[in-house]
Amino acid sequence: MQISSRFSVAVHVLALLALHRPAQDGLLTSERMAGSVNTNPVVIRRILGQLKKAGLVEVRPASGGTFLTREPAAISLLDVYHATEVVEAGRLFSVHEQPNPACPVGRNIQAALNDTLRQAQAALERQLAAVSLQQVALDIAAKEAVGVD
Amino acid sequence: MQISSRFSVAVHVLALLALHRPAQDGLLTSERMAGSVNTNPVVIRRILGQLKKAGLVEVRPASGGTFLTREPAAISLLDVYHATEVVEAGRLFSVHEQPNPACPVGRNIQAALNDTLRQAQAALERQLAAVSLQQVALDIAAKEAVGVD
DNA sequence: CCTATTGTAACAATAGTGGTTACAATGGGT
DNA sequence: ACCCATTGTAACCACTATTGTTACAATAGG
Numbered sequence: 274m275q276i277s278s279r280f281s282v283a284v285h286v287l288a289l290l291a292l293h294r295p296a297q298d299g300l301l302t303s304e305r306m307a308g309s310v311n312t313n314p315v316v317i318r319r320i321l322g323q324l325k326k327a328g329l330v331e332v333r334p335a336s337g338g339t340f341l342t343r344e345p346a347a348i349s350l351l352d353v354y355h356a357t358e359v360v361e362a363g364r365l366f367s368v369h370e371q372p373n374p375a376c377p378v379g380r381n382i383q384a385a386l387n388d389t390l391r392q393a394q395a396a397l398e399r400q401l402a403a404v405s406l407q408q409v410a411l412d413i414a415a416k417e418a419v420g421v422d
Numbered sequence: 423m424q425i426s427s428r429f430s431v432a433v434h435v436l437a438l439l440a441l442h443r444p445a446q447d448g449l450l451t452s453e454r455m456a457g458s459v460n461t462n463p464v465v466i467r468r469i470l471g472q473l474k475k476a477g478l479v480e481v482r483p484a485s486g487g488t489f490l491t492r493e494p495a496a497i498s499l500l501d502v503y504h505a506t507e508v509v510e511a512g513r514l515f516s517v518h519e520q521p522n523p524a525c526p527v528g529r530n531i532q533a534a535l536n537d538t539l540r541q542a543q544a545a546l547e548r549q550l551a552a553v554s555l556q557q558v559a560l561d562i563a564a565k566e567a568v569g570v571d
Numbered sequence: 572c573c574t575a576t577t578g579t580a581a582c583a584a585t586a587g588t589g590g591t592t593a594c595a596a597t598g599g600g601t
Numbered sequence: 602a603c604c605c606a607t608t609g610t611a612a613c614c615a616c617t618a619t620t621g622t623t624a625c626a627a628t629a630g631g
Binding site: 274280284359360367368372377379389390393397399400401404412 | 423424426429431433434437438457458460461508515516517518520521522526527528531533538539545548549553561562563565566
């Protein structure tokens, strides 16, 4: 099964925050973010709650606005991936839990797979760690500059 | 969400086949494999069907037995990963499908994420490609040799 | 031809996802 | 001090995937 789109939506939301200019653009509400993502505002608020819990954004209730707590360059996609908990930490692969201990394969398969699966997952996470929100935001800005509008 | 345990079960089943000695051990039926995995025989047969479709095993109906079609050294965990279709090819991450094209971020986010997510997925697959069924089987045999039995 | 086994359909229970409505709590602006 | 737009959160729905289960026709070895 696929990794939930919560992750890509979270990156989308953070990109909006990174490129947002409060002075010109006004308040960036969950409603406006939902308009850009094309979903329901509650979906956005749920994700903002996760990002807040992870310390990536500050959300001031009521008409307080939402802000990044760090520079976009200091937020990696891995931070977002962990924040959205699309995968419980360290467990991308699920392994059948109760193999038969009476069988030589059954009693050793978990240990035999453990290391390999951990490494595969770590390789994926390294790639995500190597990309910052700033890079995503700059990429969007660059594409926009040469856009077909 | 996690990657289905179909993958780990498939590796388990293939390890059983790799370590199976028809002469001594007799017929390795879906029932016996299910006993080792600790699940229902139909679950095993469904997975064997996928492995067969991928050309990794030959299953002779009735009392014909099941066999690997290649040397364990020539079967990588990536082959198994693809065979079990735990992830539709190339789409480990799901990205929200309908961002708002009227928004600069909305109309560029998919392209901005595409490359990064592809690379992260590719990194994971490279790790799986680097491990063969033979390595898993040898690892199991080694652990068994020093086992606490 | 018998019989163990496979292949497959059908169904249930469970869980995660994404969307929706509803509403109490919050706090900035006037 | 009070509006009122906004957030935080619970509750619910529809949908999908997963895993286990029963049932049974098709298969082929002995």
